[in-house]
Amino acid sequence: MIHQKGFFHQISAGLLACTFLVFGLSSCRKTKDDSDFVPKPKGFNRIDLPSTHYVQLLENHPYTFQYSSQAIIKPDTVAWAEPHWLYVYYPAYKAMIQLTYKSLDNNPTKLSRLIDDAYKLAAKHSQKASSIQNSILTTPQGEKVMLMRLEGEVPTYLQFYTTDSTKHYLRGALYFNTALKSDSLEPVIEYLKKDVIKMVNTLKWKQ
Structure with a gap:
């Protein structure tokens, strides 16, 4: 006579062994679809960048x-826009590229306030920005440009x-004015950065 408890232990052990064997054989078997699977590469929209x-x-x-012939000059139409x-x-x-002009009227206090405002406007985006790089350029006219x-x-x-x-x-x-992510826009940003540098290098004030 077989002891009942030992009998059930033997059956349980046998079923467990069979289960591992079945799953082991299933995991080793590859279907045609499995062997042919290749992850799709991450794609971005194609953006053509012609010579300028x-x-x-x-x-x-x-x-x-001087500005790019691909660009159109438009007046700023926001309610608080000023001349020029x-x-x-x-x-x-x-x-x-939004351009805002201010006449200084030989007022150093006004200039200081405008420079402070420029840094504050850049700092507004610091929480979302992964980095902010500041650089100072010198134009052929000897004037300084702060580029952020x-x-x-x-x-x-x-x-x-x-x-x-x-x-x-x-x-x-x-x-x-687009929903594209910054990674996709990166080539265009660098492309337009060259236009900005051309703009400030050819900038001349009218007296």
Whole structure:
């Protein structure tokens, strides 16, 4: 006579062994679909970046510069816009460089306030930005340009300002009206950064 408890232990052990054997054979077997599976690479929208030709800003403003022939100059239409505020609009990329101009009137306090405002506007995006890189450029005219490059999912990826310290102040910011992520926009950002550098290097104030 077989002891009942020992009998059930033997059956349980046998079933457990069979279960491991079945699952082991199943895991070793590969179907045709399994062997042919290849992960799809992450894709981005194709963006063509043609060579750039520059033209002179001829409109009646206290400044002039060269800008890309792919861009369209538009007046800033926000309710608080002031004279000589512009958009350098790139329809192909749904991008724009917003330019805001201020007359200094030989007022150093006004200049100091505008510079503080420029840093505050950049700092507003610091929580979403993965990094903010500041660099100082010197134009052929000997004037300084503060260039701020922001990375991450931020509303503006490039900001800058320049001044002659006594009469003129110009600030710019690059925006995109698109749902594309910053990784996809990176080639365009660097492409338009070259346009910004061309703009400030050819910037001339009108007396």
